[in-house]
Amino acid sequence: MSDSKEHSVDLNSYIRLCAVIFLVLICTTAAMIATSYSHIGNGWTLKVTLILSIAIVNAFLVAGYLMHLLSEKKLIYTVLVFTVFFFAGLMGLTMWAMGDFPVGTVAH
């Protein structure tokens, strides 16, 4: 959300923006459900990738427009860059650990 000194607020334009975003969120949610029940790929890998990609679009809409992240201050971006870095590290290390077995415990 933005600062009054930098953005003048027009309630009607916000209502229009919100209506569009809500409609898009409904459509993307429907797309996620349709993908989940579709017969794409052999297993879950492709489906999960597609569904999470749509979820990222939803997240972008909420963070970008509803939280006004698209027009935020540099300091907020700096904080979030660090957050993304550590979050990616957390997930990356988790995935890496999945294949990292102690020597001699896995038959090759």
Next chain:
Amino acid sequence: MEIPYTIENRPDTGIYNAKLGIWLFLASEVMLFGGLFSAYVLLRVGAEPGTWPHGWLDVKLGTINTLILALSAITTLLAWAACKVRQFGKFKFFHGCTILLGISFLCLHMYEYHDEWTHYEIQLANGKIADGHLAETSKDFDLAKKTGFVKLEEGRVVDDSKELADLRTPEARAAKHEDITLQAADIKSMENYSPRHNTFTAIYFTITGLHGLHVLGGTLVIFYLWGPGRRMYKTDPERYTNRIEVSGLFWHFVDLVWIFLFPVLYLT
């Protein structure tokens, strides 16, 4: 002593203090939920093939909850915008809607929890497994003494627990569900779908429980600002608007977490 930078921006950060504070808090929240999401990934990828549950949760309820939270995110933003242009009546309406939507989300979640809690997997003495919702237990039911009976609603009996893992297979969808009465003498053990049932229910209750607490906390804060806290609007409307903005940012974060929880738990 007056608290500095509650309205005007700090020269060095370019934003007022509460806004920086909430963003730092949200950054820590990302890591909190990130830890749980990584635990989910670890459990799911590490599960034996064919054992990870699919289709255990009600997609209809999950979808309704998704739309409820999305709509509440919209009403939160509109409440802030109305407050910003000093249309207090509209602000009250939009924030009132947010509170009602938050409560609706929690009620639906409670219903889902109740559904899981009354869902039982029963190991039978003949090696088979009965699965269904517990509808009735006789007054003299005692598993240790092997007396009495239980009735399962829309239950079914399977040979292997793996048949209960993926409920979205054509076989599982075609399976016949019926009311089943089981004598205690035929039951070896029984367990409901509580957190201790398996790793899926454990991580499901942990993540959604923590998220639910966030929804509850957010609803209480918004209710305070909507109710007793609104007195500040008369004395210091700009500071009050900033409070609405900060609470709104938290609420949007709660929505963001659900945007990922819904597909991860309900759809994949």
